[in-house]
Structures are given as C-alpha cells and as structure tokens.
Amino acid sequence: MTTRRILPVFAIAFRGPWLGLLAALGVWLLSGCGELSGGGSRRDAEAVGRDCPPDEEGESSAAMASAAAPLRVRTNRLGIKLVWIPPGEFLMGSPRYEEDRDDDETQHRVRITRPFYLGQYEVTVGQFRRFVSESGYRTDRETTPVWEEIPHPEIDVVEYRYCTWRDPGFTQTDDFPVTRASWNDATAFCRWLSAREGEEYRLPTEAEWEYACRAGTRTRFSTGNADTSLFRAGQVIPLIPNGMGGYVSQPGRTLNTSPVGSFDPNHFGLYDVHGNVWEWCADWYGAEYYRHSPTEDPEGPASGEHRVMRGGCYVLYARYARSANRYRGSPSLAFGGTGFRVATSAGATAPLTAPTGRADGAMGPPGPRAGETRPAPPAAEGRRRPGAC
Numbered sequence: 546m547t548t549r550r551i552l553p554v555f556a557i558a559f560r561g562p563w564l565g566l567l568a569a570l571g572v573w574l575l576s577g578c579g580e581l582s583g584g585g586s587r588r589d590a591e592a593v594g595r596d597c598p599p600d601e602e603g604e605s606s607a608a609m610a611s612a613a614a615p616l617r618v619r620t621n622r623l624g625i626k627l628v629w630i631p632p633g634e635f636l637m638g639s640p641r642y643e644e645d646r647d648d649d650e651t652q653h654r655v656r657i658t659r660p661f662y663l664g665q666y667e668v669t670v671g672q673f674r675r676f677v678s679e680s681g682y683r684t685d686r687e688t689t690p691v692w693e694e695i696p697h698p699e700i701d702v703v704e705y706r707y708c709t710w711r712d713p714g715f716t717q718t719d720d721f722p723v724t725r726a727s728w729n730d731a732t733a734f735c736r737w738l739s740a741r742e743g744e745e746y747r748l749p750t751e752a753e754w755e756y757a758c759r760a761g762t763r764t765r766f767s768t769g770n771a772d773t774s775l776f777r778a779g780q781v782i783p784l785i786p787n788g789m790g791g792y793v794s795q796p797g798r799t800l801n802t803s804p805v806g807s808f809d810p811n812h813f814g815l816y817d818v819h820g821n822v823w824e825w826c827a828d829w830y831g832a833e834y835y836r837h838s839p840t841e842d843p844e845g846p847a848s849g850e851h852r853v854m855r856g857g858c859y860v861l862y863a864r865y866a867r868s869a870n871r872y873r874g875s876p877s878l879a880f881g882g883t884g885f886r887v888a889t890s891a892g893a894t895a896p897l898t899a900p901t902g903r904a905d906g907a908m909g910p911p912g913p914r915a916g917e918t919r920p921a922p923p924a925a926e927g928r929r930r931p932g933a934c
C-alpha cells in the first residue's frame with residue numbers, strides 16, 4: 546500500500562480522556578460534515594396514513610424466498626463481487642414508533658420491479674487505486690484539499706492534516722473501503738468501470754439501496770432493533786450506552802474503518818451495509834420526496850442540491866446506521882466516512898449459470914460464490930411474520 550501525506554503534520558494538540566476525544570470527534574462530525582438529522586416535517590407520517598404497528602408487520606415474500614435460495618454472485622474482471630438482488634416489494638422508510646427516526650423517513654410502499662446486481666462489498670482502496678492509476682483521475686479532495694483533525698486516542702493526541710483516499714489518517718490496506726470519495730468521484734469510478742467492463746455500472750438508487758440493506762427485515766437494522774445487535778454486523782463507533790448517561794467502549798474495536806467483509810453479512814449476502822463507510826446513492830436528496838414517491842422503482846427528485854448517502858459510518862453511533870436513515874451532501878463533499886458500492890443491471894435478468902471465475906488481475910476480498918448457501922437469516926427480532934399491513 547502506498548501512503549502519501551500531502552502535507553506533514555503541523556500540530557499535535559488536545560489532551561483529554563478517550564471519551565472526551567470521541568465527544569470532540571462527534572462535535573466535528575456534526576458541525577463540519579453537516580447536519581445529520583434529516584429534513585422533512587412531522588406531517589410526513591400523517592400524509593400516508595398509519596404505520597404498521599409492531600404486531601402486524603409483514604415481510605417481503607420475494608426477499609424471504611431469496612434468502613432461502615443459493616447466493617448468486619458473479620465477479621467482474623476488476624474483481625468486484627456482485628450479488629444478485631431479486632425484484633420485490635417492501636416498506637421504505639421507518640414507522641413512527643422507530644427510535645431515533647428523522648422526519649424525512651415517511652414510510653411508504655415501494656416495488657423494485659427489476660432484478661439487479663449490487664456490490665457485495667464497498668468499493669475498496671485497491672479497486673479505487675486501479676481506477677486512479679489507469680485513468681489519471683484526481684478526486685475532489687485532491688483538487689480541493691480540506692483540513693482535518695485526526696484523533697489518535699491511543700497516544701492521546703489529535704493531529705491536523707490534509708487527508709485523501711490515499712491517506713485517511715490511519716493505516717489501511719487495499720482491502721479497506723475507499724474513504725473521502727465524493728459523489729462526483731463515485732460516479733467517475735462507475736463511468737470508468739463501465740468502459741472497462743463493457744457493461745453499465747452505476748450507483749444504486751436510494752430505494753434499491755434500502756431494499757437491499759433490509760433484505761426482508763423491517764427493524765431498525767437488518768440485525769434487529771437494538772444498537773448492540775449491530776456490533777456483529779457493522780463497523781460503527783465502538784461505544785454503547787452504559788445505562789447511566791455514559792458509554793462504554795467495545796473491547797477490541799478501533800476508531801478506523803475495517804477491511805470490507807470483516808463483519809456478518811445481511812441475508813442477501815451483502816457486507817457492511819451498516820457502518821464502515823457511508824454509501825453514495827444515485828438520487829438527489831428530497832426531504833419531502835417520500836410523501837409523493839412513485840411506488841415502482843423510484844429514482845428520487847429530478848433535481849436538487851444534495852445527493853443521498855446511506856448506512857452510517859465508522860465514527861458515528863449505531864443509530865446513524867439504521868436501515869431507514871438518510872443523509873446527504875453536495876456532490877463534491879468528501880469526508881472520512883464517504884464511500885460507495887456499485888450496482889449494475891447488466892445480466893440481472895439472465896438465467897442462473899455456472900459460477901464465474903476470476904479473470905487475471907482480478908482484485909477483491911474473498912466471499913461466497915455462486916451456488917453457495919446464503920448467510921443465515923437474522924435473529925427473530927429482525928424477521929417478520931408473513932402478511933403485510
């Protein structure tokens with residue numbers, strides 16, 4: 546791995562306890578990276594009638610049937626593993642009773658009418674490096690550097706530096722997710738990948754992303770409702786409430802991203818949909834969009850100021866990684882938690898064929914292959930009884 550510091554560290558400051566440092570980091574995230582709560586209004590819930598009460602929740606039959614089927618994965622020439630996602634119907638957004646929900650999560654029914662492939666993992670540093678080396682692309686962060694504070698709680702200091710995807714402020718290998726990728730960078734990667742592979746790659750729509758993330762569940766996370774349920778499935782800030790107004794840290798966890806696939810997948814076989822890095826979606830963000838969204842294959846507002854990102858990231862609490870949580874940023878925004886995964890509709894309607902092999906030069910982490918069994922369904926808390934509300 547090549548790590549390059551654009552500017553040397555010029556200052557080392559701030560001494561304080563571990564939790565104080567994390568609190569400072571949280572303040573930075575909330576102030577420097579934008580507002581984390583969604584827009585919209587409390588009117589949203591009333592606009593679509595009642596939400597499903599907890600005891601009447603149904604489950605997506607297509608998603609559940611798919612969960613029992615063999616995992617269908619193909620690997621493209623770059624080595625990106627793509628999981629086949631079946632068409633289906635689901636409730637997008639969150640019910641009014643969901644803890645920590647924002648007003649822009651009005652629950653509404655959505656149908657994904659066409660199957661598609663979605664990256665099994667977030668795009669990695671190694672894959673992004675191939676893109677940059679072959680195309681000469683310079684990211685938004687490289688053309689417009691941004692000053693950052695990088696905490697080092699293990700030695701009780703904060704350093705200040707310019708960070709890019711090459712140098713995130715901690716040691717990374719090629720299997721880590723790329724960070725500090727803007728929406729512009731992510732879509733440039735998709736254009737390059739499309740030309741290289743001879744098939745169209747794109748970012749998932751926001752609806753496709755949430756459908757794939759939930760994989761048939763309606764709970765706060767694909768793992769259940771409790772924050773602690775997420776710790777086995779995603780890299781979020783390693784703190785949990787101690788019940789006395791404070792937090793305790795999870796032993797053995799770091800403040801960095803983790804190599805992709807380090808945690809349990811959801812039962813579509815997708816890794817890191819919760820946490821690690823935020824994932825850019827194709828859509829413009831619309832705070833009111835859910836109130837009038839088309840039912841079939843919604844693609845977001847026709848125009849806007851911000852693009853959508855989903856899934857939370859490694860320096861935020863679990864609640865930001867909820868399946869329904871929405872965040873957004875300008876297309877050029879890139880910070881420590883911004884990454885992406887790719888989608889393609891190419892070949893998604895073709896019948897299942899023999900497992901595909903990896904071509905020469907393929908890159909990417911290991912993972913389930915076509916024909917392998919899907920991961921076990923989530924705990925009972927994350928499953929729902931048949932029958933829609």
Ligand SMILES: [Ca+2]
Nearest residue numbers: 582583647871
């Ligand atoms: Ca939000």
Ligand SMILES: [Ca+2]
Nearest residue numbers: 817820822856
């Ligand atoms: Ca993620």
